[in-house]
Amino acid sequence: MTHGIDEVARVAGVSTATVSRALRGLPNVSPITRKRVEAVARDLGYVASPSAASLASGRTRTIGLLTPWVNRWFFANVIEGAERSLRAVGFDALLYTFDIAREVPRRPVDPSVLRHRVDGVLVVGLPLTDLEVEALEGLDRPVAFVGTGRDDHLTVRLDDHEAGVQATEHLVGLGHRRVGHVTGTPDEEHSWSPPSGRRQGWSEVLRAAGIEPEAGWEVNGHFDIQGGRTSTHALLDAHPEVTAVFAASDEMAMGAILAARDRGLRVPEDLSVVGIDGHDLGELVGLTTVSQDASGQGSQAARLLLDLIAGRGEPSLVVHPTVLVERASTAAPRA
Amino acid sequence: MTHGIDEVARVAGVSTATVSRALRGLPNVSPITRKRVEAVARDLGYVASPSAASLASGRTRTIGLLTPWVNRWFFANVIEGAERSLRAVGFDALLYTFDIAREVPRRPVDPSVLRHRVDGVLVVGLPLTDLEVEALEGLDRPVAFVGTGRDDHLTVRLDDHEAGVQATEHLVGLGHRRVGHVTGTPDEEHSWSPPSGRRQGWSEVLRAAGIEPEAGWEVNGHFDIQGGRTSTHALLDAHPEVTAVFAASDEMAMGAILAARDRGLRVPEDLSVVGIDGHDLGELVGLTTVSQDASGQGSQAARLLLDLIAGRGEPSLVVHPTVLVERASTAAPRA
DNA sequence: CTGTTAGCGCCTTCAA
């Protein structure tokens, strides 16, 4: 039951080196030899041992997916897209979730487990600190970011500022003036983080409309449904004058709708709600949103990362478009 | 920059074998030696090469997650739970999605890419054919199933038949008699597949109530929102007499609600809808459902699989409970 | 408790 490369070599009547070359599609193998080797390998059910191949070659044909969550809309879809791109070229996707507690500052991400495990790393959705990025670079492997803006690295994301602008302009255009904001966990140190960008879009649009956003209009929804719900309650407790809420994700927006319902407020008559994402269930819920293509971002980032690994292309910044989708959760405020 | 085990050994003044033993927590290492080795390894930032360790030991400390989808509620949550259990003991999760086209029969899953890559395989949610299971066993590694009932293997799932019974009895109890069913892709060959079990529960409850389910009352929703929507339209086109729909997943149930809305039907006044899952957004949508703990199933299955790998425990069947959660999508039919 | 010594299975120069 060895079924190692030498078994194939013996049966095919060639050397192990030739088997290796033939099966990996390298040039310098005669077509006849290659066919024969391939046939023998198939017959024997031979599959090269990845450990042995990695050890000898230094390449793992594996990409590490570094993500805080796998069961949230954006993350699940990015992972889906990335995995599809990787699988298409025979690369594996290794899942690394790092617990993000709700405390600030969180425990730093330690990428050392990835050492010698991956040919590249795809960071999904979480703004890393400079120290964490440095640690990642210590792995000496290409790194790509999706949905979070390290513009000095290969990055695929949307224009968070613009998304915040689109959402808020929609509300202001409907006549809202007291617009609350449910943010994710904004990172004060990184103005380029998605929550920060979205918040800036919000505050700038308000100011441009002659409205000075009050400090209490902004609450932290931790990027999930319950967080959106809880924080919207806090927002409305303190600021009942608010007539509209812009949430930095659809899941938090859905939490905001739940909060409104808890309080006997009608959406959109008493409270307008807009999110960001384009969640699959947005239509059912009637959620107005600024939509993005998460799975497309994931697959493109994976492809660009593979290019980088192969020595093709340079680290670049790809900004995906966002589109406002108007549904039933927003309307003009009541007179 | 070798930073290999021999570097650590040299600096610590011991042999590589001792370093290996010390860092892996094996016995037969004096506490003093272990401390010293650990300190040196930390200072040098040494992390063992997984390829080399796998090659030498035959173990990969990696589990393959075989799943058709990563961005559907059940699957995303099982993966989340499994990854958490694995990470806790230093195992990696390797993601393998296999495309499930909507054609029947689908292309067989080929597990040969997993050869030498994993210490065990966790199959999530898809009923495999006997041939596919055989191929999996050819890997000579423990296999576990989540959410699909290979009862001859380690399996963690719910009682699909009972779930179908709970959902249908709820509807019949409300007075419904013409109850449609949106199934996933039922596998005629495997009576134990989730869609089949849920369907059987449905038809048995109807028969017990003296109702013979018509062939056209059952449609295939392919386990997603759009499939649920499309198939519910087809169902209601052909059978407008139906007053309630039992969908085999919450996502399909949400599609059914969308279809009802498309047709100007009110839920639950004109059409009652019940699903299975306990989707996070069920509350927002007001969906009555038979809920299950997907992430708990994932983490438990991973733990049991690790036990099997470690030679502890036997393949067993764990059936998780389901609970009917009544919400606003079901009510008595109109007179 | 610790060191020595073979490999694990493949890739990759270097020669032919």
Added chain:
DNA sequence: TTGAAGGCGCTAACAG
């Protein structure tokens, strides 16, 4: 175009 041979970095016997 192919073969021979060394080595990738670690683990696991076995000896001491």
